[in-house]
Amino acid sequence: MSLLKAFEDIVYAEKFQALSGLLQGIDPRVKFCSLVSLLVVAVGVRTITPLVILFVTITVFAVVSKIPLKYFFLRATLFIPIFAAVIALPLPFITPGTTLTVIGYNEYVIYITREGVYRALQFVFRIWVCVGLLVLLMSTTRFTAIIRALETFKIPRVFVMMTGVTHRFIFLFINEAYRMLLAKEARNVGREQRMQVMKSLAYIIGTLFIRAYERSERVYLAMMAKAYTGEARSMGKMRCSWRDWVFGVASCFICIIVVLIEFLNVGGI
């Protein structure tokens, strides 16, 4: 993941997090639990039909959350599922089973089997559904809401506070790293040796490390000035409305249906 792509991702995700769609309005705890249960079910299934149901479900979720489908499908398809497809590429040729077609002539032939094609399709499709669910969660939930949800899940305070501080300073350091890289590029003449690239990168990271340490002292003083005692208190309480309950129950229902279809193996595929 490169620096610029990361920025682009965040800008897009924040744009959709601010929309008034269905998922954006759901309590982050309920949403997290519901989408994670769907994810666990998706990882567990072995046949195509349940995956199609999950695919339809997340597409509907994306539509009612006002996420443009073009963005959603691009974001969910690029990189990880394509990588999975590359991994699955040899499967149709190496899996034993009934022959679908034969490629080549004379004794130089490769058999493509029905089982192999099925295995490859099932592998890539399942990964697509998983990535789609993660994209759905990312583009409808602010990270601060996730941090607040973590607080209620009995996660140690140290962790929640550190995550909060980290999240606040990520963009600053990404920006700083980017400026340092740019400055380095501006001083460069000609092509650098591989070792030279690593060395200058290590110097940049070393400098960033020192700057981060010095900043942390100022951050601490600023926190002290705002009456920091090592404890964190969050303002306001999260409350579940009837909408959240309906959403949670509906997701459970979908999970149960998918698991039932998987076990009964309706349709055979």
Place this chain on the structure above:
Amino acid sequence: MSTHIPDGFLDLQICAITYLIVLVFWIFAFRRARQVLSEKQIPLMGTLTAMFFAAQMMNYPIIGGTTAHLLGGPILAITLGPYAGLISMTIILLIQALFFGDGGITTFGANVWNMGVIGVFIPYIICLIIMKILRDRKGILIGAFIGAFVGDLLAAVFAGLELGLSTLTFPYSVSIAVTAMAIHHSFIGIGEGIVTAIIISVLLKTRPDLLQLPKVSPVWIGELPIILPKSGGP
């Protein structure tokens, strides 16, 4: 392939087992962190974690036209101690998974085991052993290089092992997955080792006090011996 395993690549059993093992490490890490860390260190660890997050996005070329990026586990371990390194890596992986979609939720335990436990504890232990033998500046540099190399390689081997053992979801066997990951990451590991050692040497030259921060490390492993700066000192 990076060592970030996305959702859907690992069987649920493997996910559950890795979550359970990592949970034990988390419990010990947070218990120790509560004893050792003062309230001043929470902003320190938070900002350093953010900085390593940014550092992970900078790529450098390795052999064969491919690029790699720093994992940062070894440096976190050497500067803050392995438990603190584990907590930092957990935060980095959490934000990468939930904010950037890099990694996964069901595979989170496995990713934390590979990069937050193996990628942090192994470099720390190796560095500690080498520094016990060579008690000077060279010791910490050699330790950082070898530690980072072995840590990275083992993290990749574990990732391959988890993928290979996921017979239901991942289509290839253990031997194929482990070999592929190990070959690729032995090159990446050399890069990680070189960059780590240079960063440590930069810190030794400019701010050696940053290598002597209070460390959150398990009692049974012990702390890194202190290296005094070349000039100055008693």
